[in-house]
Amino acid sequence: MYFFKNKSGLLILLLIIPFVWTCKQDTQWKGQGPIKKVSTETVPIQLQYKGVFDLGDGVFISNDYDGARLNGVARINDTLISVLITPENSPINMSPWYGFKIWSELEKNIAVKLTYAENAYNRYYPKISKDGSNWEAIDSSKYQVVMENRDGDAVPANLTMQISVSTDTTWISAQELITVSEVNGWMDELLSNSFVSKSIIGRSRDGRPINLLKIGESDDQKMIIVLSRQHPPEVTGFLAMESFIETICTDIEIAKKFRAEYNVYVVPMINPDGVSKGHWRHNSGGVDLNRDWESFNQPETSAIRDFMKQKVTQTGGVFYFGIDFHSTSEDIFYTNSSEQNVNMPGLVIKLIDAVGNEFPNYTPNVRPSTETGTMITSTSFIFYEYGAEALTYEVGDNTPREFVNKKGEVTALKLMELMTK
Ligand SMILES: [Zn+2]
Missing domain, CATH: 3.40.630.10 (Zn peptidases)
Structure with a gap:
């Protein structure tokens, strides 16, 4: 009521209302940072070597299909395989896509570690399929994520998933594969x-x-x-x-x-x-x-x-x-x-x-x-x-x-x- 005692009080109130309203708008409607203009001239990309990789001991992994991504693979030991996931070129947005098929002559449990090139880190939690078209998310108890501190931010640097493999092919993918x-x-x-x-x-x-x-x-x-x-x-x-x-x-x-x-x-x-x-x-x-x-x-x-x-x-x-x-x-x-x-x-x-x-x-x-x-x-x-x-x-x-x-x-x-x- 104090403000209404004189004209200048009313004026102050009228100035305050739009200010408060603007602040409220700001908190509700967060603007995204400006999207940077970048060159869109064509540049070379790195192609994947496509094929079936024999990991020994009757275990095979393949990226030889549409939508696959696996840039390298190493058998670390009996039960651990490490796959390398690199981008098509850089600089690039941090959204590492991956996709591969794995099978084994003998039924066994195996751990697959996703290793990302350079400073990349995990965005997608793995999906699994037995036929390449019906997918489900791998249960979170079946994978471990290693967090790392990068420039003050904790990021999921790599992910290791446990899967059981057999002669029936298992498909692993970052999201449902829609080719x-x-x-x-x-x-x-x-x-x-x-x-x-x-x-x-x-x-x-x-x-x-x-x-x-x-x-x-x-x-x-x-x-x-x-x-x-x-x-x-x-x-x-x-x-x-x-x-x-x-x-x-x-x-x-x-x-x-x-x-x-x-x-x-x-x-x-x-x-x-x-x-x-x-x-x-x-x-x-x-x-x-x-x-x-x-x-x-x-x-x-x-x-x-x-x-x-x-x-x-x-x-x-x-x-x-x-x-x-x-x-x-x-x-x-x-x-x-x-x-x-x-x-x-x-x-x-x-x-x-x-x-x-x-x-x-x-x-x-x-x-x-x-x-x-x-x-x-x-x-x-x-x-x-x-x-x-x-x-x-x-x-x-x-x-x-x-x-x-x-x-x-x-x-x-x-x-x-x-x-x-
Ligand atoms: Zn987009």
Whole structure:
């Protein structure tokens, strides 16, 4: 009440309110650090030697398949094998992907130690499979992680897992192995819907097709773009994208209405070379594709840029929304600056709120980009070049897969509701 005794008191109060409000906003909406612009000119990558390694005593290990990564192996003793995991080139983001198959003529228990090159450390906890397609996480009692102090931070420097091996092959992988051919199979299933079609919009550096799905029966005046797998190991993001797209393809009324009004263009696998070669992050040009959306030095990003440009030129249509699926340590929504004039203002924030409201114990973690106008990542390109509301949808590496699927589904449902209002 003291403040209201005179006019200057009231003025002070009026000055304090917005200050407190701004601070509250700052604590709620943590901005990510600026994404650094880096060169995206092609550089050489280190190829893996592919083959079956005979470890003696009837034990064999192989990296001779799509998506594998194992750069060296040594038998330390009867019961311990050490595998070396190195990146395709460096500098590189710390997301060491690994994948190999192991079998033994005699049934036995064996320890496999993951050793990382240079300063790398463990990101992914091992998954195991007996057929290469059905995966489960190895029980945490079956592996040990050695922590090391690096520049003041404790990091998981290496990991040793206990596995039982036999003539039946055991597959070990950083995350569920979802290869180019599995993604092709998923696309083929969707093609059984009359409103889905597929085309090739370009080729990767190694010549693999960059496939595009078209979902919808509209006249292309309203469009959305969906991207996935710029970063090969980011499988949880891919799983969310699958669930998101499958929901848009269902028979429910809102989906039918949405598909009559909008066409959805999907590039489910932007980096097929990186996925096939078991890369940590880059394409065959040794480049992080999600830093190439301004320079367009790589064929994968250029294919999408050219497709979007051609579409708008041919049809006069508008992109209203873009979403790019990734994975990181936790579930995060990276958004763009809210000050830009866009085609459907406020859509992304409304969408995130609506998704959050569907899950009682879940508060969405939102991080608006602090940059304005810089096009380094896919979503900043979509936002600034086309005025489409755009969202980088990050899924935690260890987020339970059931929740990943459910949230992907709810995101699609809420988006369709909001965009057809
Ligand atoms: Zn990513």
